[in-house]
Amino acid sequence: xxxVSHLRKRFGEMVAVDDVSFTIDAGETFxxxxxxxxxxxxxxxxxxxxxxxxxxxxxxxxxxxxxxRRSGRRHIGYVPQELAIYPDLSGRDNLRFFGRLYGLRGAxxxxxxxxxxxxxxxSERGDDRAREYSGGMQRRLNIAAGMLHNPSLLILDExxxxxxxxxxxxxxxxxxxxxxxxxxxxxxxxxMEEAERLCQRVAIMDHGQVRAVxxxxxLIALVGEHDAVTVMVVSGAERAAxxxxxxxxxxxxxxxxxxxxxxxxxxxxxxxxxxxxxxxDAGLAVQNVQVRxxxxxxxxxxxxxxxxxx
Numbered sequence: 204x205x206x207v208s209h210l211r212k213r214f215g216e217m218v219a220v221d222d223v224s225f226t227i228d229a230g231e232t233f234x235x236x237x238x239x240x241x242x243x244x245x246x247x248x249x250x251x252x253x254x255x256x257x258x259x260x261x262x263x264x265x266x267x268x269x270x271x272r273r274s275g276r277r278h279i280g281y282v283p284q285e286l287a288i289y290p291d292l293s294g295r296d297n298l299r300f301f302g303r304l305y306g307l308r309g310a311x312x313x314x315x316x317x318x319x320x321x322x323x324x325x326s327e328r329g330d331d332r333a334r335e336y337s338g339g340m341q342r343r344l345n346i347a348a349g350m351l352h353n354p355s356l357l358i359l360d361e362x363x364x365x366x367x368x369x370x371x372x373x374x375x376x377x378x379x380x381x382x383x384x385x386x387x388x389x390x391x392x393x394x395m396e397e398a399e400r401l402c403q404r405v406a407i408m409d410h411g412q413v414r415a416v417x418x419x420x421x422l423i424a425l426v427g428e429h430d431a432v433t434v435m436v437v438s439g440a441e442r443a444a445x446x447x448x449x450x451x452x453x454x455x456x457x458x459x460x461x462x463x464x465x466x467x468x469x470x471x472x473x474x475x476x477x478x479x480x481x482x483x484d485a486g487l488a489v490q491n492v493q494v495r496x497x498x499x500x501x502x503x504x505x506x507x508x509x510x511x512x513x
Contacts, residue, residue, distance in 0.1 A: 204229045204356055204387040205250070210259035212245055219245045221411040223259070227356070227389060232382040234402035235391040236499070242411040243391040244284065247358050250389070251281045264355045280354035282346050284361045290334035294325055294344050297333055298351055305352035319347040322380060324373045339370020346377065350386070357381060358389045363397065375400060395499045405499065409507045423497050426505040429454055430471035434464045434478065435491040446485045447478060462490070471496065 205227040212220040220242045227233040235243050248254035250261050252268045252275070261268040266275035288297050295316060302312040320326045323343040333341060342362055350357050359378065363371045378401055381388055392398055398405050399419060406416045415422055436443050440458035447456035447466055452474050454467040468474040471494045482489055 204231070204264055205233075205389065206260075206262040207246070207250060208260045208262075210246060210249055210256050210261070212249060212254065212256055218411050220249070220256075223408070223411075223413050225406050225413060225416050227387050229355075229387055230382070230385040231404065232378065232388040232390060232402050234398035234405040235389060235408055236393070236395070236398045236405050236503070237391075237408035238393050241393075241408045243408055244360055246408070247281075247360055247389065247391060251279055251358065252276050277352070278355040280349040280352065280357040282349035282357070282359045282362055284364065286341055286345055288333050288341060288344055288348065291332060293330050293332055294320065294336070294347075295329040297344060298347060301348045301351055307352065315351060315353070319351055322350070323347045323377050337367065337370065339366035339373070342366055343370065343374060343377070346374065350381065354386070356387045356389065358391075360391050361393070362390075363392070363394065395503070399499055407499075407503055407506055414506045415502075419499065422499065422502045426502055429467045429469060430474075430497065431495040432466040432468055432471055432475070432478065433459075433493045433495070434466065434482070434489060435462055436464065436482065437488040437490060438462065439487050440464050442485070443482055443487050446481055446487070450474075450477065450481055452477070 208224050210220050210223040223246055235246065237243055245254065249256045250268065252270055252272065255270045263275050264278040266278065268275045292300065298316045298319065299312065302316065307315060320329045323346055325340060325343055325347065328336065328340065333344060336344065346359065346362060363374050375397060378388060378390065390401055404416065404418050405422065407414045415425055417425065434443065438461060440461050440463060444456045444458040444464045447453050447464060452469045454469065456464055456466040459465050466478065475492060479489055
């Protein structure tokens, strides 16, 4: 659906985007993860045809994108960081206006407006003026406008910055619903937990460069992280640790106390049944199992050398 190849953009002496490449498949939610100033917004401005790259190319749904070419832009829905709505109009009238820009009129427009208001959770407030909305509701209306023409690719640039937790959760649920409906989504954020919750694949971007691309598991494997498993037994933790320490796929196992064994394993999803079986065969009763998978925070720290900066 999207192919970004070797994008580069310089502003004076500053290289904002430096040889960025990635692809997004049809129906995929793809995260562009990085701190403020990483180059995410400049990258998506070039993807949308709002900013001409110094080098590189963008193709959306088979059509090249550039500042001077309009045809490919019909495949894109863009939701910027800044609100792009009219506060004196109702939510529904805002969408009617944007619908006309997209060529939507009559019954088709009314039907589509109802659909997108439902997706973003504003059906009951559609006739209220946008100025009466909370900041989070205004952002949800912004998203509704971006997806009104049913684009092949929806681009969301930091859609949850500065809003209340309830609206943030509503936005995340709406984005997840779009993915389930088969829409391709490019989601830029500097919140790790959002990328982990929504995205099938993530590109980690910092200082204008894409440092790594992959699924969560692939990124974790790239930096050699493992899953942590804590097993509670009725008794005999030392014996349990010795039994697990020799199991294939267990990096190490040690008894924390008389009932608790801390294990580091390659893949908890694969290893858990084997660990429980091994302990049961050794005559040990398992009380509880907890899995602590490594997060993207650890991956980002390893790749960039810093924590995720706001």
